[in-house]
Amino acid sequence: MVSTHPAGVQDSGSKYLPQIQNNQIETSPNQELLPLTASINSKDHLAIGGCDVPELVQQFGSPLYIVDEATLRAACRQYRDSFQRYYQGESQVLYASKAWSCLAICAIAHQEGLGIDVVSGGELHTALAAGVSPSKIYFHGNNKSREELVLAITSQVNIVVDNWYELETLVKIASPSQPVRILLRLTPGIECHTHEYIRTGHLDSKFGFDPNQLDEVFTFVSKQSFLNCVGVHAHIGSQIFERQPHRDLAAVMVQWLTKASTYGLNITELNVGGGLGIKYTESDDPPSIEEWVKPICEVIQNACAEANVTLPKLLSEPGRSLVATSCVTAYTVGSSKEIPEIRNYIAVDGGMSDNPRPITYQSIYRAVIANKMSAPCTETVTVAGKHCESGDIVIKNAQLPKTQSGDILVVMATGAYNYSMASNYNRVPRPAAVLVADGEANTILRRETYADLLRQDCLPEKLKA
Structure with a gap:
């Protein structure tokens, strides 16, 4: 679409559309702001998965999470295919479901081989209910309860052991008839930030065994006949754009593998975690999925060749970069407020209860008005949520067309840590979610009702009127 607006005035929506050539998905989803199927239809409305977004809001209400199935599947396939292309050994991509755990999302990842x-x-119960094989489920966490560990053992999933307390608890509850398959989470001494990273001997992190504990941990595990230690795991951060830290991590992990063998441990799996970033704003420039995978595979293969060890099974755990771009959140615009020479506010019917990331992490998002996609951006407004908090701001200083009550505002890249961190703050019911594909929308999460809010409430007899 070619803009016909005066210089300095931008189209509201067309600049955010993904760059798809000849109807072929050739881009990495994490490098786009909108889902891969996003387009502007003849009504000048945003369409996703062949569905008109304002019409979806009419049908399902708002706020509404809209998940594009094609984008989610494309991300899964690009991870899976990239590891198969560049790694000469066996590989397995795992979806880090803390980004968004529900039956439909887990089932799609499972169908794509993840x-x-x-x-x-x-989350374990959800993955099992979605039909995921226990052998492909890996259970993390720095303070798993005894009940959770028993569930993991009886379900026969892989347990990523984080600390001494967990090791000792597993020894107490494991039995000869049911050996426990474990990986050890270790702290690599590599810390990532958005634009720089540092290497240290230790990291101030609640996760994993420290590097100076390796000998003690390997010695202890090697003496436990009921613990089958098959791998080591590390994770260095999230929303990472740099590639060098992951190269360093891969090299360090091969050193752990060779060290473990001296204690009689047969380490056959290396899990390098996840952390690849996505594009939240125009200035964000993350590497593609393939660009992230390739150097990791190369470093591990070279390090194993130098150490003369067999290539381990290589695992990774992307979350945000798999699901974030596949989803948008649609809101209905309500009230507005103009403070002369200070700020203009528009309010939407959601906010921190369906997306707590702006108030928690100062996260930045982009938005469009879905029912006027070609209208010029003529206003700078702050998009406020409806909750009783001054800090409930969805986007500060958003560039939007002139808006009015009833417009549909769509916030991009909300698939990661929006629904999963959603709450009922102010007793606001959580939104519905729909999966769109080929012009069809299917509910994957029902909208909560006021009755749902009272479901767990108990009123003692003495308090009843």
Whole structure:
């Protein structure tokens, strides 16, 4: 679409559309702001998965999470295919489901050949209910309860052991008839930031065994006949754009593999974690999925060749870069407020209860008005949520067309840590979510009702009127 607006005035929506050539998905989803199927239809409305977004809001209400199935599947396939292309040994991609754990998302990842990374009994239960094979489920967490560990053992999933307390608890509850398959989470001494990283001997992190504990940990595990230690795991951060830290991590992990062998441990799996970033704003420039995978595979293969060890099974755990771009959140615009020479506010019917990341992490998002995609951006407004908090701001200083009550505002890249961190703050019911593909929308999460809010409430008899 060619803009016909005066110089300095931008189209609201067309600049955010993904660059798809000849109807072929050739881009990495994490490098786009909108889902891969996003387009502007003849009504000048945003369409995703062949569905008109304002019409989806009419049908399902707002706020509404809209998940594009094609984008999610494309990300899964690009991870899976990249590891198969560049790694000469066996590989397994795991979806880090803490980004968004529900039956439909886990089922799609499973259909695309991915396993699931879980961090709680609830996420484990969800993955199993979605049909994921226990052998492809890896259970993380720095303070798993005894009940969660028993569930993991009886479900026969892989347990990523984080600390001494967990090791000792597993020894107490494991039995000869049911050996426990474990990986050890270790702290690599590599810390990542958005634009720089540092290497240190230790990291101030609640996760994993420290590097100076390796000998003690390997010695202890080697003496436990009920613990089958098959791998080591590390994770260095999230929303990472640099590639060098992951190269360093891969090299360090091969050193751990060779060291473990001196204690009689047969380490056959290396899990390099996840952390690849996505594009939240125009200035963000993350590497593609393939560009992230390739150097990791090369470093591990070279290090194993130099050490003369067999290539391990290589695992990774992307979360945000798999699911974030596949989803947008649609809101309905309500009230507005103009403070002369200070700020203009528009308010939407959601906010921190469906997306707590701006108030928690000062996260930045982009938005469009879905029912006027070609209208010029003529206003700078702050998009406020409806909750009783001054800090409930969805986007500060958003560049938007002139808006009015009833417009549909769509916030991009909300698939990661929006629904999963959603709450009922102010007793606001959580939104519905729909999966769109080929012009069809299917509910994957029902909208909560006021009755749902009272479901767990108990009123003692003495308090009843």
